[in-house]
Structure formats: C-alpha cells, structure tokens
Amino acid sequence: MKFFELAQCLEPAVPGGLARAPYLRELISMFTTVTEADWATRRDPSSLPSDSTLESMYSRDAAFPKKLAMAMCAKFDAETLIRAMDDLDLAVQELIATNIEAYGEHIDLEDFPYEVTELLVRILHDKAGLQDKIAQLVRQARITSMRVRYEKLLLARSRGCTNCQAPQSVKSHGFSRDSYDIVFLDDTDEVGPDDFAVLCKGCAEKYDLAHTSADITQLRKRNASLLAAESVDAGLAPLGLETKITALLRVINQLPLDEIVPDPGYKVLPLQEKLDDASLIRSCRDSMALYEKYVRKEAQTLDSSGALDFELMRHQIVSAWFTMRNSGMSQYQIAQRLSQWIDERTNIGPYACQVLVAFMIQICDLFAPKKVLSA
Numbered sequence: 001m002k003f004f005e006l007a008q009c010l011e012p013a014v015p016g017g018l019a020r021a022p023y024l025r026e027l028i029s030m031f032t033t034v035t036e037a038d039w040a041t042r043r044d045p046s047s048l049p050s051d052s053t054l055e056s057m058y059s060r061d062a063a064f065p066k067k068l069a070m071a072m073c074a075k076f077d078a079e080t081l082i083r084a085m086d087d088l089d090l091a092v093q094e095l096i097a098t099n100i101e102a103y104g105e106h107i108d109l110e111d112f113p114y115e116v117t118e119l120l121v122r123i124l125h126d127k128a129g130l131q132d133k134i135a136q137l138v139r140q141a142r143i144t145s146m147r148v149r150y151e152k153l154l155l156a157r158s159r160g161c162t163n164c165q166a167p168q169s170v171k172s173h174g175f176s177r178d179s180y181d182i183v184f185l186d187d188t189d190e191v192g193p194d195d196f197a198v199l200c201k202g203c204a205e206k207y208d209l210a211h212t213s214a215d216i217t218q219l220r221k222r223n224a225s226l227l228a229a230e231s232v233d234a235g236l237a238p239l240g241l242e243t244k245i246t247a248l249l250r251v252i253n254q255l256p257l258d259e260i261v262p263d264p265g266y267k268v269l270p271l272q273e274k275l276d277d278a279s280l281i282r283s284c285r286d287s288m289a290l291y292e293k294y295v296r297k298e299a300q301t302l303d304s305s306g307a308l309d310f311e312l313m314r315h316q317i318v319s320a321w322f323t324m325r326n327s328g329m330s331q332y333q334i335a336q337r338l339s340q341w342i343d344e345r346t347n348i349g350p351y352a353c354q355v356l357v358a359f360m361i362q363i364c365d366l367f368a369p370k371k372v373l374s375a
C-alpha cells in the first residue's frame with residue numbers, strides 16, 4: 001500500500017471536506033510533532049511541500065518526494081496519531097478499516113489505533129529508505145497504544161502515585177491540575193495493563209532516568225495489590241446489597257455504649273486457627289468478644305425478615321477475599337481494605353465496618369488456611 005492510498009482511506013478521520021492540499025497538511029500534522037519554533041516553517045513536514053506537490057501526491061506515489069518522507073519520519077509522533085485514531089467514533093473506524101481492506105491490508109478493529117499506526121510507519125519508512133527503524137518504532141507504537149487504551153483504567157485503579165502515593169492531581173491557588181505520568185515497566189512481549197505504572201512527575205522522571213529490576217519488581221507487586229483492591233470493588237458491588245448491609249451496620253453503631261459488655265464465654269480459638277496475622281487476631285478478638293452475640297442475633301433477624309440476604313453478603317465477601325489472598329497484602333491489610341470498601345459504600349462509619357468484617361472472619365471460611373494436601 002502506498003502513502004496516497006492510505007491518505008485517501010483516512011479521509012473520514014478529518015471532517016470538514018477539505019480540498020486535497022489542506023487535507024494532506026492536516027493529515028500530516030496528525031502524525032508529526034514539531035516544536036513551537038519550527039511550527040509552520042520548512043522544518044514542519046506539514047508546511048514543507050507546496051500545494052501543487054500535495055495535489056499530485058494525493059493521487060500518485062511518484063509525486064511523493066523521498067525527502068518529504070524523510071522529514072515525516074524525523075518528526076513522526078506515534079502518540080499523536082494513536083490518540084487521534086482512538087478518539088474516532090466506531091463508525092468512522094469501521095469505514096476507514098473497510099477502505100483499507102480494499103487495498104488488501106487487514107485492520108483489526110479491536111486494535112484500530114495501533115494497526116493504522118503500524119501501517120503508516122511501514123509505508124513512510126519504506127519510502128524514506130529507513131527500513132531499519134521500523135521494528136523499534138512498531139514496538140514503541142504497540143506500547144503507546146496500550147498505554148492510551150488502558151489510561152483511564154490505570155488512573156482509576158492507582159489512586160495516586162504507585163511509588164510514593166502522591167495524589168494524581170495537585171491543587172494550587174484553587175485550581176487542580178493533573179500531575180502524573182504512566183511508565184512502561186519492562187520489555188515483555190505481550191503488553192497489558194499490568195505492564196504500566198502510574199507515577200507522579202517526580203517518580204516518573206527518576207524512573208525514566210534509571211531504574212533497577214528491583215524497582216520494577218516493587219512496582220509490579222504494588223500493581224498486583226491495586227488489581228486485587230479493584231477486584232474487591234467489583235466483587236463487592238452487587239445491586240442493592242449496600243442498603244441491606246447498611247441496616248446491619250446501623251444496628252452495630254447504635255448499640256448504647258454502656259450496654260456493650262464483653263462476653264466472658266467468648267473463645268478466640270476459631271480465629272487463631274484461621275489467622276496467622278497477630279494484629280488481625282487481636283483486633284478481631286476485641287471486636288467479637290464485644291459484638292459477636294449482637295451481630296449474630298441482628299443478622300438472623302434481618303435475614304429472616306428479608307431485609308438482609310446473609311448468604312449473598314457472605315458469598316460476596318468471601319469471593320473478595322479469594323481474589324486478594326494471593327496479592328501480597330497481609331491478612332491485616334486485606335481486612336482493612338474490605339472494611340474500608342464497605343465504609344465507602346455505606347457511610348455508616350469505619351468502626352461498624354471493621355466489626356462486620358471481624359464477624360465474617362469469625363463465622364465464615366474467610367482467611368481459611370490453605371489446604372495442605374496430605375501425601
């Protein structure tokens with residue numbers, strides 16, 4: 001496929017029905033970047049050719065000067081093109097893909113921004129005689145397209161800098177602005193969302209300057225915890241369950257303080273059999289010695305009146321734990337994360353949520369030790 005053919009296929013990406021020369025200038029500026037000083041000068045590939053050159057270039061490859069192809073390669077900016085292709089409506093992407101298929105090139109719609117970029121990289125570098133640069137650029141385009149694709153997901157998941165927990169946006173003089181970079185972790189063949197980390201500007205700069213494999217391992221470990229935390233959110237989001245848990249939490253919170261007395265018959269053994277985290281054993285023991293009998297009674301009342309589907313709640317919390325248990329978080333951290341999540345959704349208060357999680361640990365197969373297969 002030649003440049004003029006691809007350019008014609010890409011016309012739906014540039015609305016406005018421009019004439020040939022202004023259309024090609026617009027298209028060229030979609031995949032090249034020049035500094036402000038070079039903008040609209042001869043160092044800007046979209047300004048370099050004359051209107052008549054562009055007119056001819058629109059319909060014949062022979063009219064496309066090699067020198068212009070070299071200038072385009074020098075200023076090629078995959079990210080600008082990938083973002084422009086990613087922003088197109090699906091119908092426009094489909095139209096462009098169909099246009100390109102007519103030239104015998106297959107474009108996978110799932111991977112549209114990358115596939116168009118790859119095609120253009122090959123065409124331009126063939127024309128410029130710079131074939132040796134193609135592999136590296138295609139690889140870079142693959143990483144960039146994945147970063148663009150997963151950007152929203154990564155930002156939502158990270159809740160701040162993955163390294164130092166600095167917030168994603170900084171506030172000054174009443175305005176907030178984004179302050180993050182997304183770095184690529186290392187050269188894996190398959191690139192997925194877990195191969196990137198969201199870092200604050202400072203940490204990203206340091207990472208780009210130099211990083212060790214230990215740094216990468218650390219960031220990957222944090223990514224795994226973030227992923228697990230996200231699974232908790234997803235696993236704990238059944239329709240309407242929040243309001244039902246709320247009823248139970250409210251009861252815990254409304255128990256009069258002077259009526260709550262520790263249960264002298266409370267046995268800590270079941271907790272010790274499940275937990276190996278001393279902090280979590282102590283905090284659950286304290287909660288349960290005080291609250292177990294109340295929570296048990298109230299959960300039964302709410303369940304039998306239909307106000308709480310206890311089995312559903314148990315199932316949700318157990319499956320959330322299940323996704324987190326191999327995340328590298330300690331048992332205490334997992335329990336904290338569970339109660340924090342319930343608190344965010346119910347707004348009754350963090351203490352009641354901790355009591356509820358302790359209760360679930362006490363009575364369910366939550367934090368059950370891994371089964372050891374006997375020989």
Ligand SMILES: [Zn+2]
Nearest residue numbers: 161164200203
């Ligand atoms: Zn940071």
